[in-house]
Amino acid sequence: MSIELGHFALILAFALACVSTVVGYAFWRGAGRTTQFVQQAAVMQFLLIAAAFAALVYAFVTSDFSLKLAYDNSHSLQPLIYKITGVWGNHEGSVLLWILILVGFGAAVAMFGRNLPKELLTLVLATQSLLVAAFSGFALFTSNAFLRLDPPPMEGHDLNPILQDIGLAIHPPLLYTGYVGFSICFSFAIAALISGRIDAAWARWVRPWTLLSWCFLTLGIAMGSYWAYYELGWGGWWFWDPVENASFMPWLAGTALLHSALVMEKRNALKIWTIFLSIITFSLSLLGTFLVRSGVLTSVHTFASDPTRGMVILALLAAFIGGAFILFALRASSLRTGGLFAPISREGALILNNLFLATGLAAVLIGTLYPLLLDAIAGKTISVGAPFFNLTFGTLMAPLLVLIPFGPFLAWKRGDLVAVVQRLGGAVAVTLLVTLVVFILSGAQFSLAPLGLLLGFWVGFGAIAELVDRIKLGRIAPLESWNRLKGLPRTAFSTALAHFGMGFTVIGIVATSAWQGELITTMAPGQTAQLSGYSVVFNGTTDAGGPNYDAQRASFTITDPHGGVRQSAAERRTFTASRQQTTEADIQTYGLSQLYLQLGEAGDGNTSVVRLWYKPFVTMIWLGAVIMALGGFLSLSDRRLRVGAPKRKARQPMAEPAE
Amino acid sequence: MRFGLAIVVAALLSLMPVAAYAVNPNEMLADPALESRAKDISQGLRCLVCQNESIEESDADLAHDLRVLVRDRVKAGDTNQQATQYIVDRYGEFVLLKPVMALHTILLWFAAPGVLLIGLVVVILAARKRRAALPPTLTPEEAAALASLEESGVQK
Numbered sequence: 148m149s150i151e152l153g154h155f156a157l158i159l160a161f162a163l164a165c166v167s168t169v170v171g172y173a174f175w176r177g178a179g180r181t182t183q184f185v186q187q188a189a190v191m192q193f194l195l196i197a198a199a200f201a202a203l204v205y206a207f208v209t210s211d212f213s214l215k216l217a218y219d220n221s222h223s224l225q226p227l228i229y230k231i232t233g234v235w236g237n238h239e240g241s242v243l244l245w246i247l248i249l250v251g252f253g254a255a256v257a258m259f260g261r262n263l264p265k266e267l268l269t270l271v272l273a274t275q276s277l278l279v280a281a282f283s284g285f286a287l288f289t290s291n292a293f294l295r296l297d298p299p300p301m302e303g304h305d306l307n308p309i310l311q312d313i314g315l316a317i318h319p320p321l322l323y324t325g326y327v328g329f330s331i332c333f334s335f336a337i338a339a340l341i342s343g344r345i346d347a348a349w350a351r352w353v354r355p356w357t358l359l360s361w362c363f364l365t366l367g368i369a370m371g372s373y374w375a376y377y378e379l380g381w382g383g384w385w386f387w388d389p390v391e392n393a394s395f396m397p398w399l400a401g402t403a404l405l406h407s408a409l410v411m412e413k414r415n416a417l418k419i420w421t422i423f424l425s426i427i428t429f430s431l432s433l434l435g436t437f438l439v440r441s442g443v444l445t446s447v448h449t450f451a452s453d454p455t456r457g458m459v460i461l462a463l464l465a466a467f468i469g470g471a472f473i474l475f476a477l478r479a480s481s482l483r484t485g486g487l488f489a490p491i492s493r494e495g496a497l498i499l500n501n502l503f504l505a506t507g508l509a510a511v512l513i514g515t516l517y518p519l520l521l522d523a524i525a526g527k528t529i530s531v532g533a534p535f536f537n538l539t540f541g542t543l544m545a546p547l548l549v550l551i552p553f554g555p556f557l558a559w560k561r562g563d564l565v566a567v568v569q570r571l572g573g574a575v576a577v578t579l580l581v582t583l584v585v586f587i588l589s590g591a592q593f594s595l596a597p598l599g600l601l602l603g604f605w606v607g608f609g610a611i612a613e614l615v616d617r618i619k620l621g622r623i624a625p626l627e628s629w630n631r632l633k634g635l636p637r638t639a640f641s642t643a644l645a646h647f648g649m650g651f652t653v654i655g656i657v658a659t660s661a662w663q664g665e666l667i668t669t670m671a672p673g674q675t676a677q678l679s680g681y682s683v684v685f686n687g688t689t690d691a692g693g694p695n696y697d698a699q700r701a702s703f704t705i706t707d708p709h710g711g712v713r714q715s716a717a718e719r720r721t722f723t724a725s726r727q728q729t730t731e732a733d734i735q736t737y738g739l740s741q742l743y744l745q746l747g748e749a750g751d752g753n754t755s756v757v758r759l760w761y762k763p764f765v766t767m768i769w770l771g772a773v774i775m776a777l778g779g780f781l782s783l784s785d786r787r788l789r790v791g792a793p794k795r796k797a798r799q800p801m802a803e804p805a806e
Numbered sequence: 807m808r809f810g811l812a813i814v815v816a817a818l819l820s821l822m823p824v825a826a827y828a829v830n831p832n833e834m835l836a837d838p839a840l841e842s843r844a845k846d847i848s849q850g851l852r853c854l855v856c857q858n859e860s861i862e863e864s865d866a867d868l869a870h871d872l873r874v875l876v877r878d879r880v881k882a883g884d885t886n887q888q889a890t891q892y893i894v895d896r897y898g899e900f901v902l903l904k905p906v907m908a909l910h911t912i913l914l915w916f917a918a919p920g921v922l923l924i925g926l927v928v929v930i931l932a933a934r935k936r937r938a939a940l941p942p943t944l945t946p947e948e949a950a951a952l953a954s955l956e957e958s959g960v961q962k
Contacts, residue, residue, distance in 0.1 A: 381863065388858045490933040502925045510918035517914045527910055530852045532860065532903025539918055669831045747830065756830055 153202025171273025213299030270338030325364025552609020607650030648774030655767025
């Protein structure tokens with residue numbers, strides 16, 4: 148019964164979204180009652196979709212296998228958390244999760260957007276409703292999660308074993324929140340294009356949503372990367388796979404948007420470009436969520452296996468992206484640009500930032516789509532893999548990393564490059580010194596690694612240098628510096644933190660790629676292996692098991708270079724329902740580095756293949772991403788930006804040097 | 807990564823064996839220098855039955871065969887290029903994870919640099935236009951003239 152109610156709620160939400168779209172677009176001018184209606188409709192849509200989603204969760208938790216989706220993706224013996232995450236561990240459920248987050252954002256705008264101009268709010272919510280209508284229609288007509296089975300089976304299939312992981316509980320919701328949050332920027336852009344009104348206030352409104360989505364997307368990507376790292380079983384953390392690229396592209400575009408919206412908010416310039424980026428970012432988010440599941444990206448065969456769904460997805464993507472760009476082409480010229488500035492200025496630096504991010508984005512986009520296009524047009528099949536992306540994307544990003552520290556030092560409107568270089572002298576010196584020390588300690592071998600480190604340290608120390616400079620550390624009394632530090636706006640810290648996180652990640656990437664240790668060997672119980680100063684004793688394997696799997700468990704005794712001893716265990720699991728095998732690597736963290744142990748196939752007698760990796764500073768890759776996201780959240784907590792900050796009149800547009 | 811970011815793809819792929827780093831000790835060459843070269847070559851070759859994995863990373867049977875083949879070629883004295891070409895001759899261009907630079911991949915290789923170039927030109931042109939509109943700063947002579955004017959003004 149609850150399943151039918153959920154289904155009905157979804158249908159109602161679809162209908163309501165359709166009505167709200169039509170009413171919103173038809174009567175947005177001089178909106179009064181219309182605004183109220185679309186606001187209430189947005190909140191209602193959220194409640195209805197939440198009810199539909201709750202019905203699904205309830206069916207999964209109670210193992211109601213009369214629901215086809217639960218039968219396909221759940222099992223009564225699964226731990227509760229995987230019963231819940233199983234709801235979105237499949238196509239239909241994840242689409243509904245996506246829609247749930249979409250209506251969540253819509254409702255948030257409706258509730259917190261009271262102080263927006265009425266016409267703008269109406270148009271934004273109408274566009275949101277259009278998105279809801281399109282995708283809840285897609286869910287209803289091609290991906291119905293509420294199908295029943297009669298008679299109900301006694302037991303369900305398992306959730307795909309590789310998805311039975313805490314990662315599934317965290318990663319998709321984070322990623323989807325990031326993707327979907329950009330829908331708000333998209334709707335604001337569409338609203339601006341339709342109404343022809345766009346100003347700094349618009350940017351002030353869009354930026355928190357961009358920032359919020361960007362933070363979640365950053366965390367989502369980092370989480371996905373870490374999940375792959377520990378689950379794949381060999382410690383790779385980024386593969387330039389189309390699916391990964393699909394999430395990375397909105398991140399690149401979103402990062403560019405974040406910076407261009409800054410220029411627009413502070414200086415009222417780059418309006419058309421910011422609108423363009425808003426559209427691009429959400430379009431790429433749509434690609435990220437839906438193109439990968441149309442089957443087009445990964446394999447032509449999965450596309451053919453469900454042609455209707457794939458075609459509908461492509462049609463929706465084409466309609467939204469194409470429609471937005473047609474609107475853009477027609478209306479963009481009506482937006483007046485303003486805000487003059489010299490080439491060497493904060494604006495100029497941010498434009499360069501956008502240029503390089505856009506180029507990097509183009510490299511990833513073309514690398515991802517080119518094989519498909521070539522196959523479709525010329526019938527030639529080629530592969531574009533990690534070596535291509537590392538070369539092109541890496542080369543394009545290096546100059547951006549060099550530029551990052553300069554940006555925050557430059558003044559708005561007209562900057563003084565010579566003065567900035569002087570103020571960055573300390574950071575240059577520290578960077579060179581630290582890199583030199585690492586270079587010598589690591590054996591003074593010439594390779595790309597020291598260059599990469601140089602970039603990483605430069606970005607990191609450059610970020611710190613900005614704070615040091617602003618509090619005049621060393622130039623005035625320490626107490627006074629401390630007072631200045633306390634007086635700095637939060638956004639100053641957030642910029643420094645985000646840039647510092649970037650440097651942190653770069654260092655992690657370089658260090659782990661350059662100095663990874665690897666040992667693949669067959670071990671008998673009692674045998675010892677040596678790797679990068681760690682000695683690992685293999686204690687043999689035993690049979691183990693969990694609620695829905697059997698396992699071979701290998702235990703190891705690890706002695707680290709400082710003499711500390713740890714016990715560890717890695718497993719190979721075989722899931723009872725599907726007979727699928729997974730490897731559960733054991734990861735031991737030492738400071739920022741990790742030792743990665745994986746149990747391979749059993750060999751002769753009681754020997755086993757054992758694979759060991761030493762990953763120096765590998766955790767910096769993800770910690771850096773977390774630091775970046777923290778920077779974003781810190782900026783969001785700044786009163787000036789807080790969504791619906793109550794004392795609106797206290798807000799002073801440009802009272803302090805911006806970040 | 808096959809499954810980290812899109813669950814659905816993972817679900818579609820669930821029929822395939824789960825990836826585990828697949829090089830086995832018995833495949834490896836005794837000479838570490840040769841093994842490291844073989845590894846470099848393998849990392850640039852695609853496992854044909856997998857999703858964007860190199861043969862070094864895949865535990866599919868085909869990947870195993872190719873790894874052994876690469877190591878045989880390296881042992882037989884092939885250079886990296888020869889060994890790679892040997893595989894390409896038999897399996898086609900598709901196995902290369904880094905596509906060749908040829909007529910049909912020109913757009914692939916030069917699109918991003920092209921975007922950068924066009925972007926730079928647009929930015930520079932826009933900057934010129936803006937500079938023309940920007941109120942000019944004073945030249946030293948003008949500043950001196952202004953100062954003397956002010957001075958004479960004060961005297962008056």
